Amino acid sequence: MQPARISTKGSQRPHKAGMDEPRAVRWLMIGVALLFLGLFLLIPLAAVFSQALEKGLSVYLAAIREPDAISAIQLTVVAAAVSVPLNMYFGIMAAWAIAKFEFPGKSLLITMIDLPFTVSPIISGMVYVLIFGLQGWFGSWLNDHDIKIIFAVPGIILATVFVTFPFVARELIPLMESQGREEEEAALTLGASGLKTFFLVTLPNIKWGLLYGVILCNARAMGEFGAVSVVSGHIRGSTNTIPLHVEILYNEYNFAAAFAVASLLAMLALVTLAIKSLVEWKMREEV
Amino acid sequence: MSIEIVNISKLFGSFKALKDVNLMIPSGELVALLGPSGCGKTTLLRIIAGLESPDSGSILFNGEEATQRHVGERKIGFVFQHYALFRHMTVFENVAFGLRVKERKIRPNKEQIKSKVFELLRLIQLDHLSEKYPAQLSGGQRQRVALARALAVEPQVLLLDEPFGALDAKVRLELRRWLRRLHDEIQVTSIFVTHDQEEALEVSDLVVVMNEGKVEQIGTPEEVYNHPATPFTFDFLGNVNLFRGRVHKELEPLRDVELVMPKNIGASDAPVVGYVRSHDIEVGREPIDNASYKAEVLHVHAIGPVVKVELFLCETKETVEVELSRTVSRKLALQKGETVFARPRKLRVFSP
Numbered sequence: 001m002q003p004a005r006i007s008t009k010g011s012q013r014p015h016k017a018g019m020d021e022p023r024a025v026r027w028l029m030i031g032v033a034l035l036f037l038g039l040f041l042l043i044p045l046a047a048v049f050s051q052a053l054e055k056g057l058s059v060y061l062a063a064i065r066e067p068d069a070i071s072a073i074q075l076t077v078v079a080a081a082v083s084v085p086l087n088m089y090f091g092i093m094a095a096w097a098i099a100k101f102e103f104p105g106k107s108l109l110i111t112m113i114d115l116p117f118t119v120s121p122i123i124s125g126m127v128y129v130l131i132f133g134l135q136g137w138f139g140s141w142l143n144d145h146d147i148k149i150i151f152a153v154p155g156i157i158l159a160t161v162f163v164t165f166p167f168v169a170r171e172l173i174p175l176m177e178s179q180g181r182e183e184e185e186a187a188l189t190l191g192a193s194g195l196k197t198f199f200l201v202t203l204p205n206i207k208w209g210l211l212y213g214v215i216l217c218n219a220r221a222m223g224e225f226g227a228v229s230v231v232s233g234h235i236r237g238s239t240n241t242i243p244l245h246v247e248i249l250y251n252e253y254n255f256a257a258a259f260a261v262a263s264l265l266a267m268l269a270l271v272t273l274a275i276k277s278l279v280e281w282k283m284r285e286e287v
Numbered sequence: 288m289s290i291e292i293v294n295i296s297k298l299f300g301s302f303k304a305l306k307d308v309n310l311m312i313p314s315g316e317l318v319a320l321l322g323p324s325g326c327g328k329t330t331l332l333r334i335i336a337g338l339e340s341p342d343s344g345s346i347l348f349n350g351e352e353a354t355q356r357h358v359g360e361r362k363i364g365f366v367f368q369h370y371a372l373f374r375h376m377t378v379f380e381n382v383a384f385g386l387r388v389k390e391r392k393i394r395p396n397k398e399q400i401k402s403k404v405f406e407l408l409r410l411i412q413l414d415h416l417s418e419k420y421p422a423q424l425s426g427g428q429r430q431r432v433a434l435a436r437a438l439a440v441e442p443q444v445l446l447l448d449e450p451f452g453a454l455d456a457k458v459r460l461e462l463r464r465w466l467r468r469l470h471d472e473i474q475v476t477s478i479f480v481t482h483d484q485e486e487a488l489e490v491s492d493l494v495v496v497m498n499e500g501k502v503e504q505i506g507t508p509e510e511v512y513n514h515p516a517t518p519f520t521f522d523f524l525g526n527v528n529l530f531r532g533r534v535h536k537e538l539e540p541l542r543d544v545e546l547v548m549p550k551n552i553g554a555s556d557a558p559v560v561g562y563v564r565s566h567d568i569e570v571g572r573e574p575i576d577n578a579s580y581k582a583e584v585l586h587v588h589a590i591g592p593v594v595k596v597e598l599f600l601c602e603t604k605e606t607v608e609v610e611l612s613r614t615v616s617r618k619l620a621l622q623k624g625e626t627v628f629a630r631p632r633k634l635r636v637f638s639p
Contacts, residue, residue, distance in 0.1 A: 182371035185338055186433075188358045189365040190385035190440055200388070204375040 048266045051259040063249075063257035064264070068237045072245035073264070075153065079228075079241060080221040083161040087217055091168025092210070096202065099176030100184060110173070116165045125159050125230025132158075151233030156241065159227040164217045171213030172206055179205055208283045212276065219272040223265055288349050288443040288476050289314040290335060295344035297330055297500075304330045305341070306500040312478060312493075314349075317470045319487035320480045322497035323523065328480045329448055331497075335478065336446050337361050348443070361444075364437030364475075368449040370429040372421040378432050379417040382407055385440035407435040410469075427458040434466075438473070447479035451486065463490050484524045488512060496520050514547075518637050521562045528568065528607035530561040530580065530600075530631055531639075545633040561634035565610040569630050570596065570619060579628040582607070584621050589613075596621060598629050 020026075053060055063069060094113060098106060116124060130136050132149040142149060149155045183205070187197040203210075225243040232239045240248065242265060249258035292310040296303070305327045312318050320328040333339040335346060337358030345354040353361060372381050382404045386395055395403070408414040411431040421429055430450060437445060450466070451459040467490050470477055481487050487494050488508040496503040496511060496519075504516045515521035546561075574581070582598040585606065594616035596609045607629060611619070621627065 182367050182369065183373055186365065186367065186371040186373075186436075187384070187388075189336060189338070189363060190388065190436070191359045192384070192388040193359070196388050200384075201373055 045266055045269075048259055048263050051255060052263040054259075055256045059256055060260045060263075063260035066257070068240070069245060069257075069261055071237050072240045072242050072261070075156065075239070076222050076241040076243075078153070079157050079160040080218055082157050083164050083221045084214060084218050086161055087164050088168050088210070088214055090165070091170075091172055091213060091217075092206075094169045095172030095176050095206075096198070098173055099179075100181050113166050113169050116163050121163055121224065121226030122230055124162050125227035128155055128158055128162075128231050150231055151235065151239060153239065155231040156228050156239060159231045160221050160224055163224050163227050164221045167217035167220060168210065168213035171209050171216070175206055175209040176202075208279050212279045212283075215272050215275050215279070219268065222268055290444065290476065290478075291347040291350070292331070292335070293345045293347065295331065295334060295341045295346070297327070297334065297339065297341050303500050305334075308344070308500070308502055310495060310502060310505070312476065314476050315474050316492040317467070317477045317479070317490065318493045318495060319491035320478060320495050320497060321482070321484060321487040321523075322503075323482055325499075326497040327500040328497050332446050332448055332478060332480050335444070336363050336365050338365075362440070362442050364440065364442035364445045366430070366433050366437050366445070366447040366450050368452045370421070370426075370433045370453075372429055372433055372436070374421055377418050377420055378408070378413065378424070379404055381421070381432055382436045382439050384436065403439065407439055410438075411435045425458075426454045427462055430454065430462060431465075434469075438475075442475065445475050445477040447477065449480050449482070451483075452481075459486070466490060488524070496523065498523075515562075515635065518560075518562060521635055526565045526608065528563045528565060528609075528631075529605055530563055530607070530634065531603045531605070532559060532561065547633075547635045558639055559636050560639045561631060561636050563607075563631040563634050565595070565608050566593075567631060567633040568607065568609045569632060570598070570609055570611065570621070570627050571630070572619075572627055574628045575630055579630045582627055582629045584623055584625045584627060586623065587616075587621055589616065598627070600629065 021029075094109065097103070098110060129150055131138060132142060132155065133139055134143060134150075136150075149158070183201050184197050187201045188194075192200065222241075223243060224241075225247075228241055229244060229247075232241070232244055234240060234244060234248065236248065242261060246258050246262045246265075249255075249261060290310075290312040292308055292312070295305055295308045297305040308327070308331060310331075320331060322328050330339060334341050337356060341354070345352060347353060348361070373384065376384070383400050386400045386403065389395075405414055405417070408417055411434065413428060413431055413435075416424065416428065421432070424432065430453075434450075447466075451462050454462065463486055466479075479491075488511075491508060493505065494508055494511045495505050498519050504511055504520045506514070511520060512524050515524060521527055571579075580603075581601045583601065584596065585599050586597040588595040588597070592613075593610045594613055596611060596616070598607050598609060599605075600607060609629065
């Protein structure tokens, strides 16, 4: 008896007929996505760098080394350096409480965490002016004690903390919820204290999610414009962050300098994206 | 270590998970908490562990009040259904965890920890996998590591929450026998929760049957299977067929029929229900006595070690399933639609 022969003529790579879109549709969708990416991301990014270097490297460097620019960079770094650790601490605590425990007011807390996302940044800034400004609730008290919050560095830090509030929490909550409580319970039954359980069991499990949340938080902290603009007062050399400084330079028609300083933020964006991709890759590896 | 559970109640919102449970767990025994989902067995186990606190009642360890003790101070070992191994630690580090987190004063040194861990890994026959991560192990291996981890701190009680529930049938069988052998070797008081009656009957020294937050019956596997005290226990531990009837004042002893009746059966002519196992029913073509019920053959299922025959009882309009040996079935040569007589040999009677 002849063994059955399988004809391979006419069949190319195996394909799941029922599941694949026709090739044309696939290429169309990829094409549209790439077009979007190009139009809204790559071209502006390229424009920033080309405009920044238009007048040559020396002008670029001079714009960045200029004293007002340096103080703007310093203020940006300070604002980030305060708000990121604060929000990291808060984010871990909130996510831990929400994911591992039941308590009254839990849904309220979750809603409040999302608040800075839903509110326009301008309003976020305005709120602080209304509370701490001269005509605000604490205005006269602050004035009497010669404490400056609005139109000074503390106000900028407050506004930055507010708008970057949710990032770490929102990243950690679903992560910790999906990880459940069993590992922590196991640690407790083995005699570990609450604190030891947190550092030896919980923290290593969330390290990539935490890093992800922190870099997003940092990117937003450094790039925030609206809220900071309202509370800042735009005093050159003391209450300007990088985004505000860029605005000032641009309004003075000093385009090369404006784009030069803006390119710092663009580079931050690229670094953030690179770290983000690395973290995502690591997280996928773990699953 | 013996465990005494006194008047434990637990509410989750409005749901009564445990209703005034009283239980005595003798030292050194392997006890099964058996019952359907939602009966409260896992809640009870977690209360014993200290992972939940009861709304009322108390837990005594060796006669000492332990209800307020923190979970870490109860000297228990807990094994979870889904292992709960620390995913970022190797097998060695998982098993060593309990020893490493001890307070500085009582913590063993590195060498002692290493030898203890390897002793346990050899016990579970996984010493060659000490550097692997949980994700690289099979389900059965993970559960054995979880057991070793729990044993590392030398607990006085081992608590297992459906330990084999997440494993496939063959592995489940192997591990359940392995657990029995392990228990015989180390003799630690152990309590495990299961909804699988076969597992409970095969492995344990004592079975606690639970239903709806209450204890239905406590006994050895033999007692609980052969002498069930309540309809629920009868039904849960094996198949059941119902034969309904009425009480007659003069009970003539029926030849070779074993009748177990409750003491206060009530007035004559009171309705009762007889619970019968499928293998305790005989089938014939002629009625023998009052115990023969007329029935129609619905279905004959002749595949497997026993032949299962489905009969429709004409009088009570109920269906029963009879298990016959292949030999008996061949002799009878039953056909679908035939009229036969079913006679229960052993009945446990309850009031409906």
